[in-house]
Amino acid sequence: MASNFCTIPVIDLQDFPAQSSKLVHVCQEWGCFRLVNHQNILSDSLMSEMKSVVKSLFDLPPEIKLRNTDVIAGSGYMAPSQINPLYETFGLYISSQQDVDVLCSRLNSSPYQRETLIKYAKAVHELFVEISGKLADGLGISGFTMEEWPFEFRINKYHFAEETVGSSGVQIHTDSSFLTILQDDEVVGGLEVMDMSGAFIPVDPWPSTLVVNLGDVGRAWSNGRLCTVTHRVQCKEASLRYSIASFLLGPKGTVEPPEELVDATHPRLFSPFNFEDYRKLRYSTKLRAGEALDLLLIDSSKNYPGEK
Numbered sequence: 333m334a335s336n337f338c339t340i341p342v343i344d345l346q347d348f349p350a351q352s353s354k355l356v357h358v359c360q361e362w363g364c365f366r367l368v369n370h371q372n373i374l375s376d377s378l379m380s381e382m383k384s385v386v387k388s389l390f391d392l393p394p395e396i397k398l399r400n401t402d403v404i405a406g407s408g409y410m411a412p413s414q415i416n417p418l419y420e421t422f423g424l425y426i427s428s429q430q431d432v433d434v435l436c437s438r439l440n441s442s443p444y445q446r447e448t449l450i451k452y453a454k455a456v457h458e459l460f461v462e463i464s465g466k467l468a469d470g471l472g473i474s475g476f477t478m479e480e481w482p483f484e485f486r487i488n489k490y491h492f493a494e495e496t497v498g499s500s501g502v503q504i505h506t507d508s509s510f511l512t513i514l515q516d517d518e519v520v521g522g523l524e525v526m527d528m529s530g531a532f533i534p535v536d537p538w539p540s541t542l543v544v545n546l547g548d549v550g551r552a553w554s555n556g557r558l559c560t561v562t563h564r565v566q567c568k569e570a571s572l573r574y575s576i577a578s579f580l581l582g583p584k585g586t587v588e589p590p591e592e593l594v595d596a597t598h599p600r601l602f603s604p605f606n607f608e609d610y611r612k613l614r615y616s617t618k619l620r621a622g623e624a625l626d627l628l629l630i631d632s633s634k635n636y637p638g639e640k
């Protein structure tokens with residue numbers, strides 16, 4: 333199939349401002365890209381140290397993993413379930429360094445595990461600042477800052493086996509976040525993103541790079557200018573798969589577009605909302621592929637080109 337030869341666009345973090353308009357364009361057309369050359373902020377060694385810490389967290393006894401309870405809807409530990417039987421996930425909600433400390437104490441983490449989580453959280457936060465700052469610049473928005481926005485890690489383990497090849501690893505969804513930075517498995521594939529024609533295309537492993545996704549908050553914040561990428565994970569081989577998703581969630585107050593993105597030709601699309609309420613809405617309606625955001629459309633007959 334022709335779509336299998338397709339691949340997501342690549343953004344080089346060291347090639348700005350030259351790639352500024354490309355960044356905006358791929359966020360309008362795809363809502364996702366591969367980020368390369370981010371090592372000055374998130375190094376290969378920190379990525380692999382974090383991966384080994386993640387593996388050790390999954391090896392904890394179930395009763396300890398269950399101590400990681402929800403801080404916001406869906407942010408805690410989730411064992412494999414009926415809907416995603418191959419998928420085990422561990423959320424870590426972070427609005428301050430204290431949250432990491434509290435969680436590490438609950439999990440009896442070693443000083444090395446704690447230190448690695450803190451270093452990784454700092455690096456990812458810096459990457460969020462870089463990427464979202466460049467995106468805001470590209471959109472002509474002045475004075476944008478997300479320094480205080482909370483974020484969340486979700487570390488994922490996929491129990492892939494011979495007999496599960498061909499079945500779903502994680503259901504079709506969009507991320508609820510503004511922006512997601514995904515450290516996918518360096519060896520085991522399975523992630524697929526929906527392209528503009530509605531076809532799923534594989535995102536094959538590419539070590540030392542990251543996948544960046546735009547989520548529902550990104551679409552709402554940009555007043556519909558940027559699109560959310562729909563994605564899923566499929567079991568393609570009999571191998572455990574690990575990934576680390578870091579979500580920059582949204583402002584602590586209301587999600588609203590900057591004034592530069594609202595004008596007569598682009599009237600406000602969504603009612604202002606609070607991120608945590610939106611998460612609850614997604615969970616209560618079970619609308620996980622961006623449809624929950626449509627419930628907040630001010631006039632559902634208006635949707636801009638570039639929207640899927």
Ligand SMILES: O=C(O)CCC(=O)C(=O)O
Binds near residue numbers: 488502516523575577
């Ligand atoms: O494991 C992956 O590659 C993707 C995970 C994902 O989509 C998520 O955690 O939201």
Ligand SMILES: [Fe+2]
Binds near residue numbers: 505506563
């Ligand atoms: Fe996702």
